[in-house]
Amino acid sequence: MANSPLLAPLRRLRRNAVVLAGCATLGYLLLPNLVVLLFSFNDPAGRFNYQWRAFSTDAWTDPCGVADMCGSLGLSLRIAVLATLIATAFGTLAAFALARYRFRGGGLANALIFLPMAMPEVVMAASLGTLFLNMRVGFGFTTILIAHVMFCLSFVIVAVKARVMSMDPRLEEAARDLYAGPVQTFWRVTLPLAAPGIAAGAMLSFALSFDDFIITQFNAGSSTVTFPMFVWGAAQRGVPVQVNVIGSAMFVIAVAIVLGGRLTANRRRKS
Template identity: 75%
Template structure:
């Protein structure tokens, strides 16, 4: 039959579109209900269209404070994990040293370990060291589990780079610093950027590890979890929708810039 033949020819495209739809639909539902005006505390049933939540996103007590704290931790964790992860990735990809295999294995342990176990272990460590729970314990924990993802992204990029480009720069009398800044770093930049963006998303979104090491500090995911038990305000949907729209715009912008550069070359 013509329909079956058409599906067979475009089977990959059909499955890709269904997968994309499966991923996007929950975000669209969150965006839709950010314009809802619920009658009670629970924003689960559509009542009527309203833009009040978008006009006053910080009208709920404590929400914007927790959001600011989460953004601050995510930025600091991204910077720390990106710097340490990039240095580690270059060391593992470019150099041979004693303990290299063990370091490779230990780097990937946070990715394979359940977050509950990691959070409880870090909480026990901080308690034994008599460190007060709060901003710094959360930051240390976030840098630790984001580090593995940065190392993975940057290491894959570094191992795919052609070493002859750096050798050519050295043949043209470039200093080691010039070679790194003008050749190595631009080539590794996509991997570094991917690791940084992934770290920011993981840090901002984390709840399990944070809950074990936060003490009385409340981040945005913890605020959402607490408010969901007594009625999630519409402003939570507004913040989630804004983050989703910003992420989509950044990705589309990067794709457009990359497409224009390819067209010029």
């Protein structure tokens, strides 16, 4: 009975239960992206792109066919790139300071880092809006950039700090024993070891900044429209197919970057 052929599939299922559960979870997470990709090739009959009608590549050949959409997309990309660069630079420095040094108030600083991550976005958005109003700062590109850098910093610090704390300090000590100076040790040893955490924090910052709506809505003013704000406004009268095209393109680019990084890491490990 123990060797019954009927029990073999059950044993295989039990051995691969974790893999199957992981694949099912990944498929569940990717399903909305696949739907967006599918409907980017749709030719809807009306204003709403909710039902499949016919295959068409018109939206892909003319992604800027909707007025003001590419302008808002360019604005979101500029803000996301600048916010990522600023947040990654300052967040990396803060992560090294918190992970490598002990100073008065360090425990409080570590606790405060998680506040922007745990705080509801609408609370942060209203607080920043009140701050800018009291300081009489005009709403627009600058206020959006400051707000995005503020909430991206925490994610960069957490990602880089986790990487720095897992680094083996003996590698840097070995570099110094081999007469490498502080600058050479940093560029040749420390920075390459911390690079995965820095890259993860930068990618997370870019995605959060590009995707943000609530904080941007409170701090954008009346004349500045980012891509998420454009999509929200377009949803009131029908989302154009070009929105699916932009979303699909961003998804494909993100997957390509992740796969490229994974392949590069595998090559380096084998070599």
